[in-house]
Amino acid sequence: MKEHNYVMIAGFIAMHLACLAAFFVSFNVTALVVFLTTFFIRTFALTGGYHRYFAHKSFETSRAFQFILALVGSWAAQKGPLWWSGQHRYHHIHSDKATDIHSPKNGFLKSHVGWVFDTKNDVVDPKFTKDWLQFPELVWLDKYSQASFVIYLLILFTIGSSLGYFFPSLNTSGLAFVFWGGIVSTVLLYHTTFCVNSVCHIFGSRNFDTPDNSRNNLLIALLTFGEGWHNNHHKFAYSARNNIKFWQIDITYLILKTLSKLGIVWGFKHPKITTKKQKAD
Numbered sequence: 001m002k003e004h005n006y007v008m009i010a011g012f013i014a015m016h017l018a019c020l021a022a023f024f025v026s027f028n029v030t031a032l033v034v035f036l037t038t039f040f041i042r043t044f045a046l047t048g049g050y051h052r053y054f055a056h057k058s059f060e061t062s063r064a065f066q067f068i069l070a071l072v073g074s075w076a077a078q079k080g081p082l083w084w085s086g087q088h089r090y091h092h093i094h095s096d097k098a099t100d101i102h103s104p105k106n107g108f109l110k111s112h113v114g115w116v117f118d119t120k121n122d123v124v125d126p127k128f129t130k131d132w133l134q135f136p137e138l139v140w141l142d143k144y145s146q147a148s149f150v151i152y153l154l155i156l157f158t159i160g161s162s163l164g165y166f167f168p169s170l171n172t173s174g175l176a177f178v179f180w181g182g183i184v185s186t187v188l189l190y191h192t193t194f195c196v197n198s199v200c201h202i203f204g205s206r207n208f209d210t211p212d213n214s215r216n217n218l219l220i221a222l223l224t225f226g227e228g229w230h231n232n233h234h235k236f237a238y239s240a241r242n243n244i245k246f247w248q249i250d251i252t253y254l255i256l257k258t259l260s261k262l263g264i265v266w267g268f269k270h271p272k273i274t275t276k277k278q279k280a281d
Helices: 006-023 029-055 063-074 081-094 108-112 136-143 145-166 174-197 218-223 230-235 251-261
Strands: none
Touching: 006 174, 029 063, 029 081, 029 145, 029 174, 029 251, 063 081, 063 136, 063 145, 081 136, 108 174, 136 145, 145 174, 174 218
């Protein structure tokens, strides 16, 4: 019998219900900036950090920036870097097989979010994260990722309260920062991330004949800063970039390239594309 983490389910539902307060909370330019900024920063921490760095090691960076990526990624409330990357590595091995924990073949809802609440997925096999277990700060952050998200909310509240006090013309407050930057943007971030697991294994085109059902989806690619080029990714999982064709926008890679010019990241791995025509749907 399947068991579910009902505490997580309750928290997830509560976050969504809290978004209904948008009908009663004033929305202004400050709120929009907070919403977009927090969504942007945490999206990159997930795509560039949790995914391309921790799960696939598609580039190199310093230990300090490694921790920053992990810390900001934990503010997305999608658990810690070891859990996230370990589950993703497992997914690539079992992609769209019966053993895949979030394949749409087992139901769209389960692939989108249901798998997160299954207690058997609460922990990840250490063999999938043994390369990161040597860093005690990552192990610690992974263990206390929920506390990290609470700290993120407190930071938002402090910044919002300070700006509201010293710059009243901004018409903001600590609660406004928490609402737009800690609740609404987090809920959106949940579903943009989850859509890669669900939508991008059902809807879209295929450039490469991979053994799974991964698809390239323009809309999801835009919302997730390049993760929607999912068929490309499953073909070249080690790559720091997901775009193959010039028109495929990969915001995460553009940010990484900018960081490389500043000497913050380096050692990018790129797709090994042969001249032989690839079979696709």
